[in-house]
Amino acid sequence: MGDSKLFRMCLWILTACLGVVPIQSNYAYYPGINAAIVANGPPPPIVVPTTAAPTLPPLTPAPPPPPTTSTPFPLIDPRAGSPAPSRVVDAGAVNFGEPAANGIAFPRNKRYTSSTNTRWKRQTNCGCYAVTLCPNATSPPGPAPNTDGTGLIDFRIVAVTNTAPQCVSGQKFCCPSQSQAQQSCGARLQTSIIYPIQSGQAKYGDYPWMVVLLTNDNMYIGGGVLIDLQHVLTTAHRITNYPNGSGLKVRLGEWDASGNYEQYPYRDFSITRVWIHESYNPNTLQNDVALIRMTGGVPTGTPAVIPVCMPSPGQVFDGQRCWVAGWGKDAFGVSGQYQTVLKAVDVPVMNPSSCETTLKTTRLGTAYILDRAAFICAGGEANKDACTGDGGSGLVCETSSGRWTLAGLVAWGLGCAAQGIPAAYVNIVNYLPWIQARQAS
16 A cells, blocks of 8 residues: 555655646545646746846937138148048948048958067168168178087077078178168168069059058058158148047058068057148148157068158159059049059159149139149149048158158049049158158258
């Protein structure tokens, strides 16, 4: 009897767990399995209580900046790019369309070049230079007879060596004096690797002084020019939102922003100080010049990075055919697209009197007077011009020695690439004293 009661008790517990409720009989106990029916079906699943997320109000755009006392650029078209970004844009995808409020993202992530010549660079001007510069320069110490296994045994740590790096074709590793090193400006990179290009694109290494100004989130700000191993020259209208350089960085050695296949990777540099010309006029872009000092500077002989030569006082470029490069738009207005591969175009430098006469026939009107101290003119040929986003890029002219000299910086125009209408560039010769004083400070 005890076993029967125990059996029935176990059966009751089992049927209760399965959601089956036995029908109660007149007995004190519950007879058999045949007396059971499904009362309420299987038990409901266990639900873990959650707290609903609060409903957030819709995002509203950031308020526009306070209005200035006068409308900037009432007639001229500054070669500006994107405004300061209002949010971070994914730098993993190419976004070179109309900037709107989000700017233009350079797609590649940061890359560095490892070097086995760090110790030489810190101690001297040793590096890869044009072969013509090296014959009169001091060569680095050559190897002594190997009697103790130096360089042949495997250390159990990794150390920086004094070994000279492999230089590209046309260059040699040597240790020139400071004055000799300065003579290496304005040389194009000599490389044995030739990348295929499309019409209008610059060859890799043709503009090794070209600078990309980016935010720390890789948002494109504008162009610039490396003028020595520590300083970059650009236009004031590109960096007025970054007066102390905070949030801004300098990229050197860039060419194709959509890939990472170049012979030498680019280098990013932080900024120590920014000088904007104290008489800069945002309405007319007079005195549109700014100088950037990089933190630490560029190691001498860094591959694919060569400063441009600065002009001599009083140097005149009228009548010369010079070149301007940049990643700016290929057409004016919303139809223009920002470029991923560096583009370059040749433009004739115009006599200032002829330029002023031409500009008087445009929307600037007959009363317009060209500030010849602030600007030089170049262009006026159909479909050949710098354009929106190229601001701060350099106008460079080749000298009889084959070196390239900085004549101007892309400043403003009237549309882009219209027949008979030149563009205005910052007159670098006029600002030499201002630039040199800050370089030396």
